[in-house]
Amino acid sequence: MSASHTPSPRPATGFIRVGKDLQAWIAGYRCPDCGAVALQMTLACRHCSSRKPLQEFRAAERGSIYSWTVVERSYPGIPVPFVSVIVDLDDGLSLKGTLRGADRDAVRAGMPVSLVFDDAGSAVDADGAAYIGYHFTPVAGEK
């Protein structure tokens, strides 16, 4: 494989989408009947069981922390500590992620955060393709 033909980056988790311009976004799915949102396309809405196809949308990239913990011990080989957060995005989707660039003592529920796409810890797949991942950061000016 020549250097001029580097494979395109791949999503590091199932709900990241990568466009032709290599811009990434999170895909959400909304029920046209009840408005419930989810991170997965399902055969029917898991809230109201409507069978109308869910509509894909591009998730918001701002939200606030719903809950969090500071992980001090994880599976063997995983670097610690890190801050694990559950974020409610502004459009109703929720997403789990790692909060980076925050003072761990200042983390609290309700804290506004931004979704930032990254290189998933510089991971590459068997073909040498890079991954695209994401993390959260505190919104500038917020502690």
Add this chain to the structure above:
Amino acid sequence: MSDVFVVGADLIKFGRYPDRTPFQLGAEATLLALDDAGLGIRDVGAIYAASTFNAASMMAQQILMQIGQTGIPCVNVSNACASGATAFREAVIAIKSGMYDVVVAVGAEKNPSGMLASGKSEGPPPEGLFGSGTMPALFAEAGMVHSSAYGTTIEQFAKVSVKNHHHSTMNPKAMYQRETPLEEVLASEMIAWPLTKLMCSVNVDGAAAAVLCSERKARELGLGRAVRVLGSALASDPWDARNGVMMNVNPVTRLAAASAYEMAGVGPGELDLVELHDCFATAELLHYENLGLCADGEAGALIDSGATALGGRIPVNVSGGLLSKGHPIGATGVANIVEVVMQLRGEAGRRQVQGARLGLAHVLGFGVGVGAAGVHILAKV
């Protein structure tokens, strides 16, 4: 439909059994429960066997290989930490159906050691990149929702661990018989805030079994030590906006509890004791509210008051709970029912809840983003 009675109940001492199979552990518990009932395997019409990790090996048949291959129907159940309650409930339904006079529900497990991990995913390992999927982190996050809403403190969560370790000093079949003062719980290794190592359940091997029978059979055996099953409920997690992203232990437990209370015709205020799923110290406080032992937001005050300790208004996890008796995943749901049975018979020794007439057993199981809760209510005959 026949009422359902538990006429035999027992468990093996929880611990590590490197030289024995889970089937041998389950077989031993089954024989203990049959002996307790004064029955033999040839009296049993069907067997319901729970194991999160070994159900697929046809564990019920493997148990019969150890104690007598009578040809009876074997049902093998895996439903995460709710496996044991699921098997017990199938046994209840079997008796209620009128098809059987005597059935056995057994749970047995040899837990993998270390932190239990979920399945492999595509792409780079998600742990740390996309938050944490460890069980302590999930239950830490569940606890922090309560903490954020009501100001619940790490000391209040830690007191659950102090209490349950104290209780298990009086339970010879618990993994541990050792006091852990508050200072020690708080000072043990921090795993995921606010959970220290002593606030996480013990990974052990174990087995527990119960013999259930119809009213006709119970009268034939004599009702002296029989315990009546008043309520039996199983729920799956209902829709929640964060399903699949965050484990929410509350709605599924509330659904099962409401159903069990309705079937039993009793309310939480009438209970004399509760064995609930304290897989982590945070979970116990959440379940005080989920099971209606106190109003929403009051769980911290309830543990502070001492009401849930032995001798208090509503003792919780007098067996030592998952935190100190131990948590052999698929066996736990049967084991906590066995504890309630022992208490209602007045045979719980030093940890006996005086005058116990009505008890509740609860378990909660979670897989990747999905869950189950089982609640059983039992009464002294």
